[in-house]
Amino acid sequence: xxxxxxxxxxxxxxxxxxxxxxxxxxxxxxxxxxxxxxxxxxxxxxxxxxxxxxxxxxxxxxxxxxxxxxxxxxxxxxxxxxxxxxxxxxxxxxxxxxxxxxxxxxxxxxxxxxxxxxxxxxxxxxxxxxxxxxxxxxxxxxxxxxxxxxxxxxxxxxxxxxxxxxxxxxxxxxxxxxxxxxxxxxxxxxxxxxxxxxxxxxxxxxxxxxxxxxxxxxxxxxxxxxxxxxxxxxxxxxxxxxxxxxxxxxxxxxxxxxxxxxxxxxxxxxxxxxxxxxxxxxxxxxxxxxxxxxxxxxxxxxxxxxxxxxxxxxxxxxxxxxxxxxxxxxxxxxxxxxxxxxxxxxxxxxxxxxxxxxxxxxxxxxxxxxxxxxxx
Numbered sequence: 001x002x003x004x005x006x007x008x009x010x011x012x013x014x015x016x017x018x019x020x021x022x023x024x025x026x027x028x029x030x031x032x033x034x035x036x037x038x039x040x041x042x043x044x045x046x047x048x049x050x051x052x053x054x055x056x057x058x059x060x061x062x063x064x065x066x067x068x069x070x071x072x073x074x075x076x077x078x079x080x081x082x083x084x085x086x087x088x089x090x091x092x093x094x095x096x097x098x099x100x101x102x103x104x105x106x107x108x109x110x111x112x113x114x115x116x117x118x119x120x121x122x123x124x125x126x127x128x129x130x131x132x133x134x135x136x137x138x139x140x141x142x143x144x145x146x147x148x149x150x151x152x153x154x155x156x157x158x159x160x161x162x163x164x165x166x167x168x169x170x171x172x173x174x175x176x177x178x179x180x181x182x183x184x185x186x187x188x189x190x191x192x193x194x195x196x197x198x199x200x201x202x203x204x205x206x207x208x209x210x211x212x213x214x215x216x217x218x219x220x221x222x223x224x225x226x227x228x229x230x231x232x233x234x235x236x237x238x239x240x241x242x243x244x245x246x247x248x249x250x251x252x253x254x255x256x257x258x259x260x261x262x263x264x265x266x267x268x269x270x271x272x273x274x275x276x277x278x279x280x281x282x283x284x285x286x287x288x289x290x291x292x293x294x295x296x297x298x299x300x301x302x303x304x305x306x307x308x309x310x311x312x313x314x315x316x317x318x319x320x321x322x323x324x325x326x327x328x329x330x331x332x333x334x335x336x337x338x339x340x341x342x343x344x345x346x347x348x349x350x351x352x353x354x355x356x357x358x359x360x361x362x363x364x365x366x367x368x369x370x371x372x373x374x375x376x
Contacts, residue, residue: 004320005364009204010153010181010298010355011324015247016206022250023208026243034240035231044242051249055213058256059183061190062218067232068245071212072180073101074225075199076147078214078236079176080105082222083145083197084114087174090142091116095128096342097155102147102178103338116142126157126288126343133164137171144171149178150198154339154353155288156298158182165194174220180204180212181295184255185263196220202244206357207251211244262358267296269356269365274299276369281376287340287351298355302344309350309376316352319371324353 006014026047032040034048048068056063069075080102083089092106092115110117118136121129128148137144146168151158161177168175176197179188183198184205190198196217203209216222216235228237255262274291277284287300303309313325325337340351354368 004322005368006322007354007356007360007364007368008322008324009357009360010295010353012203012209013206013357014359015208016251016254018254019207019247019250023243023247026246031242034242035229044240047242048240048245051245054249055252058252059188059190059215060192061215064233065190065215065218067214067216067235068240068248069212069214069236070210070241071203072099072178072199072201075197075212075214076101076176076178077105078222078225079197079199079216080109080145080147081225083174083176084109086222087145087220088143089115089145089174091118091140091144093118093120093133093136093144093146093148093173095120095122095148097122097126097152097339098147098149099153099178099180100338102149106147115145120148122343124343125292126152126155126339127293128159130163130167134167137167137173140171140173144173145176146173147176147178149181151179151181151295151298152288152339153181154298154337154351155300155343156181156290156295157288158293158295160293161193161195169194181297183213184252185259185295185297187256187259190215190217202248202251205251205255208244208247211241211248213248258358263296265358266356266360269360269362270296270299272362273354273365273369276365277301277372280369280373285349287344297357298353300340300351300353302349302351303376305348305350306376312350312352312375315375316368316371319375321368321371323368324355325351 032044034044052063052066056066094106096119106117109115121132148159165175175195177195179198180201183200198215201212224235226237283304285302287302316323
């Protein structure tokens with residue numbers, strides 16, 4: 001049987017063997033509840049606090065600014081809801097291409113009458129129009145939350161956190177950024193980044209699923225989103241995901257230690273695949289600013305719609321190739337991609353996202369390109 005080629009790393013990544021090794025003791029003998037006062041519990045508590053310190057050091061934040069959650073979705077929900085209910089934001093500025101964890105949250109708050117919602121204009125290449133963002137902020141009479149993702153999970157476009165953060169500072173707005181696709185892939189210096197909230201999920205950089213973080217700037221005070229016990233310094237109730245947190249810390253350490261090498265390798269795969277597709281497939285295009293300010297892990301390919309290309313994801317799957325037709329989080333419902341619709345609503349084209357990781361090879365790219373030539 002042909003081995004599987006996995007090119008859907010923006011959806012989730014394989015657990016690194018070293019991460020599994022770090023987690024195993026906490027799945028077996030070190031199972032104490034971190035809130036218990038006896039030694040078993042203290043051992044678990046120490047593991048969590050060591051992971052927190054490690055994450056804070058890597059992101060150049062204070063450990064007290066790092067809160068462990070179940071992932072990016074919970075973190076974004078917490079930050080956005082708190083900005084409205086605790087920080088007094090009556091208006092939200094976002095974009096039509098945010099991840100649904102953000103988009104559905106802001107639309108829900110709008111429907112409830114808690115906020116006015118406005119979307120910043122998008123450029124033809126999928127980047128946000130910074131001048132329009134400035135206009136929206138300068139026209140604001142109410143306290144505003146700006147929530148814009150650092151990198152788009154489907155097309156890969158990156159915003160400049162510093163530029164947006166400084167704009168928010170100028171107009172007294174609260175700034176939340178979904179950094180799920182970039183933490184573990186880019187260096188962060190949160191002490192010198194004008195942002196109030198950022199979010200991450202460890203399964204995007206070879207850590208376990210079900211563990212994320214919410215960074216809350218030390219100058220911000222909010223109330224818990226989940227109520228119950230006093231875990232996470234009274235910020236998030238519920239027994240901590242001990243082995244997930246240990247895994248998060250280890251995965252981020254590994255990602256940071258090998259950042260330069262991994263990035264060079266992954267970037268070369270993305271550019272190589274783009275070149276091969278342009279060379280061999282007529283009418284191929286790419287969604288987003290793929291060769292410019294873009295994630296080095298994501299290549300969103302646009303193909304003319306034909307009977308063959310309509311079934312492309314299915315046919316790739318039959319041939320043991322994993323790719324995505326849009327955002328992985330909605331892959332069960334074939335509604336097409338809200339991101340592609342927002343930037344290039346062309347019903348005559350089909351979008352396929354290929355996303356790479358450090359374990360992928362050039363040989364795999366060759367095999368996928370060969371199969372695409374055959375299929376389209």
